[in-house]
Amino acid sequence: MDKILRVNMGAKGGPKFTVEPIGVYTGLGGRALTSAIVSKEVPPTCHPLSGTNKIVIAPGLLSGSIAAMSGRISVGCKSPLTGGIKESNSGGQPSQVLARLGYAAIVLEGKPEGDDLYTIYINKEGVKITVNNDLRMLGNYDTVSKMKEKFGDKIACISIGPAGEMRLPAASVAFTDMELRPARHAGRGGPGAVMGSKGVKVIVLDDTDMPMRQPKDPERFKEANKVFIEGLLKHGVTGQALPAYGTNVLANILNEAGAYPTYNFKQGTFAGVAKISGETEAALETERGGVPTHACHRGCVIRCSGIYNDKDGHYLSKQPEYETVWAHGADCGIDDMDKIAMLDFLDDNYGLDTIEMGTTIGVAMEAGFLKFGDADGAINLIHEVGKGTPLGRIIGSGAALTGKVFGVERVPVVKGQAMPAYDPRAVKGLGVTYATSPMGADHTAGYATTANILKVGGFVDPLKPQGQVELSRNLQIATAAIDSTGMCLFIAFAILDQPETFQALIDLLNAFCGLSFTGNDVTEYGKKVLTMERDFNIRAGFTKEQDRLPEFFKTQEIPPHNVVFDVSDEELDEVFNW
Amino acid sequence: MKNKTRAVLENCPGVRIEAGEALFPYFRPIFQSGFLFRCQVGKSIEDLLFRQLSLKKLFVEEKISTVFLDGQCVDDISRTILNDDSVVAFSSALPGLVGATLRRGGFYACLRNSITYRKKDMSVDARQGTITIKLFNLLMEELGPVFLRKGIIMGCSAIVGFLQEQREAFWKEIHAAYLGDNIIAPRDLSAESTYGNGDYITIRIDDRDKFQ
Numbered sequence: 001m002d003k004i005l006r007v008n009m010g011a012k013g014g015p016k017f018t019v020e021p022i023g024v025y026t027g028l029g030g031r032a033l034t035s036a037i038v039s040k041e042v043p044p045t046c047h048p049l050s051g052t053n054k055i056v057i058a059p060g061l062l063s064g065s066i067a068a069m070s071g072r073i074s075v076g077c078k079s080p081l082t083g084g085i086k087e088s089n090s091g092g093q094p095s096q097v098l099a100r101l102g103y104a105a106i107v108l109e110g111k112p113e114g115d116d117l118y119t120i121y122i123n124k125e126g127v128k129i130t131v132n133n134d135l136r137m138l139g140n141y142d143t144v145s146k147m148k149e150k151f152g153d154k155i156a157c158i159s160i161g162p163a164g165e166m167r168l169p170a171a172s173v174a175f176t177d178m179e180l181r182p183a184r185h186a187g188r189g190g191p192g193a194v195m196g197s198k199g200v201k202v203i204v205l206d207d208t209d210m211p212m213r214q215p216k217d218p219e220r221f222k223e224a225n226k227v228f229i230e231g232l233l234k235h236g237v238t239g240q241a242l243p244a245y246g247t248n249v250l251a252n253i254l255n256e257a258g259a260y261p262t263y264n265f266k267q268g269t270f271a272g273v274a275k276i277s278g279e280t281e282a283a284l285e286t287e288r289g290g291v292p293t294h295a296c297h298r299g300c301v302i303r304c305s306g307i308y309n310d311k312d313g314h315y316l317s318k319q320p321e322y323e324t325v326w327a328h329g330a331d332c333g334i335d336d337m338d339k340i341a342m343l344d345f346l347d348d349n350y351g352l353d354t355i356e357m358g359t360t361i362g363v364a365m366e367a368g369f370l371k372f373g374d375a376d377g378a379i380n381l382i383h384e385v386g387k388g389t390p391l392g393r394i395i396g397s398g399a400a401l402t403g404k405v406f407g408v409e410r411v412p413v414v415k416g417q418a419m420p421a422y423d424p425r426a427v428k429g430l431g432v433t434y435a436t437s438p439m440g441a442d443h444t445a446g447y448a449t450t451a452n453i454l455k456v457g458g459f460v461d462p463l464k465p466q467g468q469v470e471l472s473r474n475l476q477i478a479t480a481a482i483d484s485t486g487m488c489l490f491i492a493f494a495i496l497d498q499p500e501t502f503q504a505l506i507d508l509l510n511a512f513c514g515l516s517f518t519g520n521d522v523t524e525y526g527k528k529v530l531t532m533e534r535d536f537n538i539r540a541g542f543t544k545e546q547d548r549l550p551e552f553f554k555t556q557e558i559p560p561h562n563v564v565f566d567v568s569d570e571e572l573d574e575v576f577n578w
Numbered sequence: 579m580k581n582k583t584r585a586v587l588e589n590c591p592g593v594r595i596e597a598g599e600a601l602f603p604y605f606r607p608i609f610q611s612g613f614l615f616r617c618q619v620g621k622s623i624e625d626l627l628f629r630q631l632s633l634k635k636l637f638v639e640e641k642i643s644t645v646f647l648d649g650q651c652v653d654d655i656s657r658t659i660l661n662d663d664s665v666v667a668f669s670s671a672l673p674g675l676v677g678a679t680l681r682r683g684g685f686y687a688c689l690r691n692s693i694t695y696r697k698k699d700m701s702v703d704a705r706q707g708t709i710t711i712k713l714f715n716l717l718m719e720e721l722g723p724v725f726l727r728k729g730i731i732m733g734c735s736a737i738v739g740f741l742q743e744q745r746e747a748f749w750k751e752i753h754a755a756y757l758g759d760n761i762i763a764p765r766d767l768s769a770e771s772t773y774g775n776g777d778y779i780t781i782r783i784d785d786r787d788k789f790q
Binding site for chain 2: 236238240250252254257274283493563
């Protein structure tokens with residue numbers, strides 16, 4: 001993984017590629033690498049769909065090795081949704097395959113003059129770029145089927161659906177899972193639109209005959225991986241709750257806490273939650289011959305995903321995640337799990353971010369365009385997006401724009417990006433991260449619950465409300481570091497509670513890369529990533545005024561606790577003062 | 579709780595089912611939606627778990643990591659007092675920052691400061707009362723049978739609706755059913771007429787193995 005593939009889509013005479021050494025980016029992977037390239041090479045004030053924007057696809061530092069959980073892949077660009085820097089990451093197979101092919105990143109640059117669509121095929125022999133207009137406006141599932149027919153089933157695909165081709169700001173980039181289903185997505189912030197602007201429909205990866213990446217210190221690496229896996233399997237969250245119920249296990253407790261945004265963030269509890277909870281979802285999957293415990297990539301031992309079948313036992317979608325079920329469910333007043341799974345499939349197939357779409361439809365419902373609970377109406381709206389009708393293009397542009405078009409005040413976005421499934425009035429600490437993350441409202445930006453072990457910025461008294469700012473800072477730093485390793489963020493639970501598992505992660509990195517990282521070094525790594533991202537946004541014109549939640553969170557109480565978001569602007573401005 | 583309702587709950591008819599352990603998982607929808615439970619109120623949640631339900635300390639400490647009282651996050655179960663009408667929810671450890679944040683006594687408790695339970699300045703006399711219990715995720719499997727063996731209370735229409743949705747496999751698990759002291763056909767449990775004009779019903783399950 002010591003080379004970067006650069007494809008200039010705007011080269012004279014058609015796309016041209018170069019393969020160059022990783023050079024100044026040595027030691028970076030995943031989010032650290034995508035943010036470094038975007039920050040250094042993309043003009044911050046450029047139009048996100050212009051030829052000067054770049055889209056960077058990078059596996060993590062440990063991807064392609066036998067390290068458990070190391071299959072995340074990062075996608076970076078200037079976001080057409082937020083106007084700032086974006087790193088959106090995904091599971092699936094491509095991270096492992098791309099890393100085994102030796103690439104630290106693929107960088108798509110420039111912009112083709114015509115409107116041809118391209119396929120990029122990469123294997124051990126090299127890179128082949130071909131025009132493939134037969135794929136125009138195909139969904140991700142059909143696109144991958146055609147690639148399978150052409151290249152066989154030993155491939156992994158990175159593709160966009162019609163939403164990406166139409167350059168809609170809610171468009172995702174799809175990654176295939178172990179069964180070659182394009183069901184894993186880098187959804188947040190519209191990276192699919194940037195890939196679409198480059199004219200690239202699909203990147204096909206074939207790592208046949210390529211060996212696993214080998215660690216610098218094999219014995220130490222093997223031992224660390226063993227301890228790491230044992231730690232994950234013995235922990236209650238990673239060893240039991242996630243495999244049994246998936247991420248949607250959160251629905252019931254968020255609802256119980258009054259922090260489950262319902263009817264477009266109008267209230268914090270949803271009467272129909274038991275019909276769409278993770279417990280119900282897993283039971284349905286089992287009953288219909290689906291799978292409630294399934295890995296999204298090889299080497300995953302948590303296996304929080306699943307297969308959701310319809311009533312007749314046929315594949316309908318992958319197990320919809322917590323945020324998807326919330327966005328298309330409670331936020332829209334929909335309590336029909338089958339309809340939610342259908343919405344999940346349509347989002348995946350058209351290539352759309354499920355959080356953005358669910359929230360956007362919730363805003364449209366708030367406007368009276370549809371009634372809350374109208375599942376068929378919601379499905380029709382997603383079809384409108386897929387077809388590219390004028391209405392569909394509005395919806396596919398996300399919640400902020402849809403709120404403006406329909407005249408809605410309560411639009412839950414930060415930096416133009418829809419807020420995920422946790423109400424910041426009830427869990428205010430999350431609101432601090434939503435407000436200040438360089439990514440816009442993002443539940444994963446401050447997700448890695450390792451800050452107490454890292455002790456970034458000193459010890460924080462968890463019982464004092466003032467700790468929220470410090471904790472948000474520490475969590476964002478820890479998350480940025482983990483996002484760079486290629487590790488799934490879900491490892492955070494085990495390394496939070498089990499110091500020996502955290503140490504095993506550090507040992508894995510050190511043994512693999514021949515480093516001698518300490519916890520402090522990891523902290524500095526995370527800070528470096530965040531500093532680059534903040535700097536890009538400042539140069540793009542962002543000010544502290546963008547580090548705020550929408551006004552309604554400060555003025556409209558959310559039942560049942562009837563609380564507002566009352567962390568002061570001055571406190572928010574302290575988050576990045578380190 | 580109104581005296582009239584309290585009296586109804588104290589005297590509601592009881593159904594006893596003799597069945598195998600395989601029957602318990604069918605009650606998951608009820609566990610997560612909530613059921614009524616007779617217990618001593620004016621006592622702490624800790625008292626409910628340790629003394630009244632006889633749960634082991636290690637189980638409570640390791641498995642019941644998240645507790646809500648009336649929608650508020652509980653940090654100290656020994657200082658949280660139950661009252662008539664209390665709604666108590668139990669969950670195992672959950673993912674995400676939010677999962678860690680909602681845990682009792684967790685490092686990230688300050689992130690949900692505004693929804694944390696705080697001890698009220700009021701005393702509640704210790705007496706028999708009725709609370710609502712909700713069980714989520716892994717605790718449905720592990721605590722659900724504990725409550726069913728002791729007897730849970732549900733509205734008659736809710737239990738009839740639940741039973742009418744059950745398929746053959748559910749009924750096959752039932753060895754015998756009793757309404758009060760009278761044996762009845764298991765399928766009659768799903769008939770509204772079985773319960774007359776009653777509002778609530780107590781359901782208790784005895785493991786069939788004990789009777790073989």
